[in-house]
Amino acid sequence: MINPDPETPICSAKGCRAPAAWVLAWNNPKIHTPERRKTWLACEEHREHLAQFLGVRGFLKDVVRFEEWEAPEGA
Numbered sequence: 001m002i003n004p005d006p007e008t009p010i011c012s013a014k015g016c017r018a019p020a021a022w023v024l025a026w027n028n029p030k031i032h033t034p035e036r037r038k039t040w041l042a043c044e045e046h047r048e049h050l051a052q053f054l055g056v057r058g059f060l061k062d063v064v065r066f067e068e069w070e071a072p073e074g075a
């Protein structure tokens, strides 16, 4: 399956091709410096699932609407 529009960000959930509606910012303190932010994208359906996955590990830092998300400089 080829994404018809490579500019359209899609959900990070496994097998999901839905457009991203949310950005989940996270950090794994074992491998990342504290200010580092990794991001996952989530559709409406998978936001809770992905947030819970990160949350139980203590990695989740922020959940932001995709249109309100601004990537840090240089990311």
Ligand SMILES: [Zn+2]
Binding pocket: 011, 012, 013, 016, 017, 018, 042, 043, 044, 045, 046
């Ligand atoms: Zn999804």
